[in-house]
Amino acid sequence: MARLDRLTVYPVKGLDxxxxxAAAVREGGTLAHDREFALFDADGEVVNGKRTDRVHDLETDYEPSTATLSVTAPDGDRRRFDLEADREAAAAWFGDFFDADLSLERDASLGFVDRREMGPSVISTATLETVASWFDGTTVDGVRRRLRANVEIGGVDPFWEDRFVGEDAPAFEVGDVRFEGVTPCGRCVVPQRDPDTGEPTDGFRQRFVEKREATFPDWADRDAFDHYYTLMIIARVPERDRGCTLTVGEPVETGRQ
Incomplete structure (x- = not known):
């Protein structure tokens, strides 16, 4: 049976x-705590994995109930920051690490997501397993960390999520929350890197595109995809369902258009 297997949010954009x-859907349509914080330089440009592979050198954790961010640097330096009270201290520490004048900003209503008019990203566990099989020595969790989806669906076929974008695409429901597919997610440079070391995987993009084309589902709307370097979808939660809570283990049902 299709079910919600995993919910993942990224409290500081670009970090772990x-x-x-369980996660509530915010008024902006994204998941609570997802990209709630982001580092910006003096020019207002965000610091993330697209911009620098140094983000892979950091290990971070976050406790939502206390807004506490834990950071471990490559040299073993460990810090804890209360992002309710110590955001300036955290920004200064990250500024030293990235050698830039940084501020740590917060957006609790929407988050600093790339597609601000859309909502959570969605992928199936079977898709992650299939992609992991394309690359020797790559684990499912490694692919999960490369792709950074919010909502992971179990009990379905590989590329299940592809059916929800394109002309006449249906929606799906997780518990009482409706998800409407908006667009496939074209990938950037980040999935090409080892999530632990930041080192690029040789030939990743070429092999990915070849395998993606070879395994593209017959039932998906090919016209909805601009290219084959695309995986997972970005969905929208209707306003009426915002404020509802998603819970791991809830059933997933495909709805009508």
């Missing part, structure tokens, strides 16, 4: 995610 057993 945390798994949740």
């Amino acid at each position: 995610g945390i798994e949740l057993e």
Whole structure:
């Protein structure tokens, strides 16, 4: 049976995610705590994995109940910051690490997501397993960390999520929350890197595109995809369902258009 297997949010944009057993849908349509904070330089440009592979050198964790961010640097330096009270201290520490004048900003209503008019990203566990099989020595969790999806669906076929974008695409429901597919997610440079070391995987993009084309589902709307370097979808939660809570283990049902 299709079910919600995993919820992952990324409290500080570009840094590590945390798994949740339950997550509310914010008024902006994204998941609570997802990209709630982001580092910006003096020019207002965000610091993330697209911009620098140094984000892979940091290990981070976040406790939502206390807004506490834990950071471990490559040299073993460990810090804890209360992001309710010590955001300036955290920004200064990250500024030293990235050698830039940084501020740590907060957006609790929407988060600093790339597609601000959309909502959570969605992928199936079977998709992650299939992609992991394309690359020797790559684990499912490694692919999960490369792709950084919010909502992971179990009990379905690989590329299940592809059916929810394109002309006449249906929606799906997780418990009482409706998800409407908006667009496939074209990938950037981040999935090409080892999530632990930041080192690029040789030939990643070429092999990914070849395998993606070879395994593209017959039932998906090919016209909805601009290219084959695309995986997972970005969905929208209707306003009426915002404020509801998603819980791991809830059933997933495909709805009507």
